[in-house]
Amino acid sequence: MLRGIMFNNVFHKWKRSRQFVTRILMSKKYHYGFINSVQKIFKEFEKQWDENDITTLDFSKWVTCYKAKVTIVTIIGQPLYNLSSFDSISKAASEYIALFAFLVFVPKCISNIVMLFGFNTVKKNSMFLNGTMRNIIQNRRNEIKNGSTTSFNLLDLLLVSNSSNDSEEYIEGEQPMDDDEIENNLAESTATSIETISNTLCFLIYNVVKNPSILEKIHAEILKIFGSDINSTITYETLESCRYIDAVVKETLRHSNPVPYNLRMLDDDERMDKFDWSPGTWFWIDHRRIMNDPNHWKEPTKFNPDRFLSEENGGTDEFTTYQVHDLMIRISHK
Ligand code: HEM
Known part of the structure; x- marks a missing residue:
């Protein structure tokens, strides 16, 4: 667990993970992949609304499910793996964060006592993320070794990073990441990106709805840039x-x-x-x-x-x- 970025206080290990992960997350090719996935998934949801005649929904619940799906596609590459249980992924994600918050903020003498009683359930749920990731990483490493083309998701890009020095993400003097490092970073990115984004979107919608003039300006910008065709593609x-x-x-x-x-x-x-x-x-x-x-x-x-x-x-x-x-x-x- 201490080989990622968010909860790692061993400087050289933190720096290595940070270089690998942020170089990919900030790269244009990852952003292109992300924009495509976000739209594809949104269209799938929109189709379900049409088919089921859904006109109102609980935004906070929906957006968590939507973001869980986007996260899985953009971080692990879901089309390759049939991970259908988004609810359990987002539950595991929030418990993973809760586990760390607990260990960081609660004094050791208290957390040790709590660990003895009932804490294992939270721990088990949060571990679900790490355990699930491990199998996926091993399978995917083998597939790529056997010639499968890589996609623009975090897992694929981490697996091939620094395996040759011809990519723009090459980091001088670093060995490629091993499965354990990739597992820690994928679990962290999955856990930290679902609630951050879905909460941000809830706050955004709330503030915009409370300020109709802002909503008008958003509409005007969408119309100016994308036109009135609701099927136009966002690039x-x-x-x-x-x-x-x-x-x-x-x-x-x-x-x-x-x-x-x-x-x-x-x-x-x-x-x-x-x-x-x-x-x-x-x-x-x-x-x-x-x-x-x-x-x-x-x-x-x-x-x-x-x-x-x-x-x-x-x-x-x-x-x-x-x-x-x-x-x-x-x-x-x-
Ligand atoms: C609105 C949404 C988000 C918020 C508010 C947010 C917030 C933060 C904060 C406060 C940090 C700590 C920065 C630091 O300690 O220097 C951080 C780091 C990080 N976040 Fe997010 N995050 C968001 C979305 C995401 C998403 C979607 C991902 C993954 C795809 C992600 C991946 C990371 C990574 C890898 C780091 C470590 C980066 C570094 O140290 O340079 N975050 N985020």
Whole structure:
């Protein structure tokens, strides 16, 4: 479990996983694959609504199921494996996160006692993710060895990363990942991407519905870029020109961030803010407070995507989501 990124405090192992995984997740080919999968899956759901005459649904339940399916396709490559039980995957994903949160935040003397009574159920469920992944990875490694072409999902791309040095994701001086490392990273990415995205989408829809003028602007942008044909295809390039929708996503992450806190551990002596900190000190990074600090944001409690379109409103249209994240880290270090 300590060979991934999210919950790993062994620096060299964390760095290796981070290089492999983020290079793939940030690559254009992964994004192309992702955009195709998202649309294909949405069309399948839409067809089911039509066939079953569904006109209303519980968005929070639906979006978790939708995101679980998108996650499985884009991380493990579901067309190759018939993983039909999305409910159990999302349950295992949230218990996997809960397990780590429990181990990180609850003092050892208490967690050890809880471990003795009943904790095994949570542990077993969260392990389901790791166990399922292991078989899939071994099968897929064999298939690729026997000539199967790779797809643009995280598993396939991790399996072939650094096996030859001719790809743009090649990382100098690193051996390819072994099954154990891939398993840890797939389980983590699966667990951390389902609830983050589905909660973000719930917050987004809630804030947009409460602000009809924002909904109008979204409609106008969709009409301008995609036209009135509801079957038109979304491409990487058209998506990049959706600047207002991009601002709505950024404002959702600022206003209602689904991951309001983060932790960092110091690996060396550091002097900060007149204090000396020793290695091993944990730092609590308060995203929520940073993103609502009136010194940095005008009217921080207001849901206002326009702030990401104009400099004077406390945002700049040059921000990418990654830069927003980077800004949070920089401000928190001040
Ligand atoms: C709105 C949705 C998401 C939110 C709010 C979110 C939030 C975060 C946060 C707060 C971190 C920690 C960054 C740090 O400690 O430096 C992180 C890291 C990470 N997330 Fe997400 N995440 C989201 C979606 C996803 C998805 C869909 C995936 C997988 C496809 C993913 C994969 C990762 C990975 C691999 C890292 C480690 C990256 C690194 O250290 O550079 N996340 N995410």
